[in-house]
Amino acid sequence: MVKKSKKYLIEAKKIILNSNMILSKNPDMILPNLWPGYFKKSFKSYVISLDGKKFLDMTCLVGQNTLGYGNKELSSHLKSIIDDGNMTSLNCPEEVELSKFLLKIHKWANVVKYTRSGGEANALAVRIARCFNDKDNIAICGYHGWHDWYLAANISNKENLKSHLFNNIQTKGVPKKLQDTIFQFDYGNIESLKKIYKEKNIGIVKMEVCRNNLPNIKFLKQVRKFTKEKNIVLIFDECTTGFRHNFGGIHLITGVNPDIAIFGKAIGNGHAINAIIGKKKFMNAAKNSFISSTFWSERIGFAAAVKTLKIMKSVKHWKTLIKNGNYLRKNIKEIFVKNEIDLVINEFPTIISLSLKKHNDLFRSFLTKEMLKKNILATNLIYVNIFHNKANSDKYLKNLDNILKKFKKLKKKNYSWIGKNFYISRVKD
Ligand SMILES: Cc1ncc(COP(=O)(O)O)c(C=O)c1O
Numbered sequence: 001m002v003k004k005s006k007k008y009l010i011e012a013k014k015i016i017l018n019s020n021m022i023l024s025k026n027p028d029m030i031l032p033n034l035w036p037g038y039f040k041k042s043f044k045s046y047v048i049s050l051d052g053k054k055f056l057d058m059t060c061l062v063g064q065n066t067l068g069y070g071n072k073e074l075s076s077h078l079k080s081i082i083d084d085g086n087m088t089s090l091n092c093p094e095e096v097e098l099s100k101f102l103l104k105i106h107k108w109a110n111v112v113k114y115t116r117s118g119g120e121a122n123a124l125a126v127r128i129a130r131c132f133n134d135k136d137n138i139a140i141c142g143y144h145g146w147h148d149w150y151l152a153a154n155i156s157n158k159e160n161l162k163s164h165l166f167n168n169i170q171t172k173g174v175p176k177k178l179q180d181t182i183f184q185f186d187y188g189n190i191e192s193l194k195k196i197y198k199e200k201n202i203g204i205v206k207m208e209v210c211r212n213n214l215p216n217i218k219f220l221k222q223v224r225k226f227t228k229e230k231n232i233v234l235i236f237d238e239c240t241t242g243f244r245h246n247f248g249g250i251h252l253i254t255g256v257n258p259d260i261a262i263f264g265k266a267i268g269n270g271h272a273i274n275a276i277i278g279k280k281k282f283m284n285a286a287k288n289s290f291i292s293s294t295f296w297s298e299r300i301g302f303a304a305a306v307k308t309l310k311i312m313k314s315v316k317h318w319k320t321l322i323k324n325g326n327y328l329r330k331n332i333k334e335i336f337v338k339n340e341i342d343l344v345i346n347e348f349p350t351i352i353s354l355s356l357k358k359h360n361d362l363f364r365s366f367l368t369k370e371m372l373k374k375n376i377l378a379t380n381l382i383y384v385n386i387f388h389n390k391a392n393s394d395k396y397l398k399n400l401d402n403i404l405k406k407f408k409k410l411k412k413k414n415y416s417w418i419g420k421n422f423y424i425s426r427v428k429d
Pocket residue numbers: 022062117118119120122142143144145146208237238239240241264
């Protein structure tokens with residue numbers, strides 16, 4: 001009998017373009033035909049698949065649920081909001097409450113705007129910045145969503161976004177006229193940014209404050225000084241880094257403030273809401289630009305964000321995230337040393353990235369496949385949430401140890417290379 005989850009995956013392939021899932025967590029990108037695909041319920045750090053199997057989720061998509069799945073306090077609040085109606089001809093008061101909340105945390109900013117997704121928020125921030133200084137060209141460092149303005153970086157060369165996203169991203173459908181508007185610079189290398197400025201007349205710098213490791217404060221200060229001197233709008237994209245290391249943008253711990261910042265993911269604990277905050281003189285430059293969308297006044301996103309921020313503040317969730325992340329990282333490192341396998345691991349406390357110097361693709365597939373057998377959802381990335389406590393982490397770590405032992409004995413010939421990112425076992429087990 002075909003399992004329900006598999007049936008849905010097969011049907012989805014026929015009628016949904018490329019799966020609706022974020023590309024990096026697309027079932028075919030993780031483990032084709034084996035990754036469970038669909039869920040019916042979730043709580044804390046657990047997911048129940050459509051077939052009723054309970055999985056400990058150690059990957060947690062892309063870190064949007066730092067307070068765990070189905071957070072009870074948040075869900076019961078949102079249920080009462082739904083009863084009162086979600087969208088009307090009038091605005092919901094939560095948008096003002098959220099704006100006041102965000103501006104209180106980020107005292108350098110005075111105006112806010114909202115979208116639903118991070119890519120959309122980035123496109124909007126770019127529009128605002130272009131309104132301010134009337135220059136098209138942008139220097140980027142990091143991942144900033146799927147929109148045309150960003151992918152334009154790859155029109156001239158499919159390797160341009162290699163170190164910011166992945167290699168060989170195609171630009172089919174992106175207007176060729178956008179070529180030579182977006183230029184990438186290297187994190188930590190101020191000269192690479194200065195060179196772009198000299199050659200390309202950029203008006204905007206758009207960057208992640210950090211990704212794999214903690215912020216390089218010296219570099220951020222150099223970027224801030226340079227952009228100020230040259231009248232360039234500086235935008236920090238904190239869709240991923242915001243509200244997981246501290247209460248607010250991670251830039252707050254660096255002492256470097258941008259002109260505009262973007263938050264997403266964690267602020268709604270799994271509900272669609274993104275915020276763009278900025279200094280008045282930059283934000284108000286877009287007053288006469290056509291910027292508008294029906295679902296931007298939808299209430300759930302705002303209500304979820306206000307409640308999420310209140311819960312985060314009261315339980316100081318970032319402290320738990322860091323504690324959980326440090327425990328996992330320390331033990332993961334020890335297990336790799338014990339098994340004499342060379343590990344490459346990042347140092348950002350609440351997002352753990354594992355890779356191997358040798359046979360990395362094989363390792364990734366093997367890890368996910370073996371963890372699935374133990375009812376654990378695990379990829380090479382762990383987005384830590386508050387329920388990745390010692391008990392759950394120990395379950396993962398014990399299995400990791402066993403999997404590494406097996407990996408060492410693995411005969412590569414029993415695996416075949418079936419795609420860009422993974423191997424699959426030829427032997428059915
Ligand atoms: C830094 C950053 N910016 C933008 C995005 C895009 O956000 P979304 O996937 O919500 O469109 C992401 C998502 O991974 C991100 O990490």
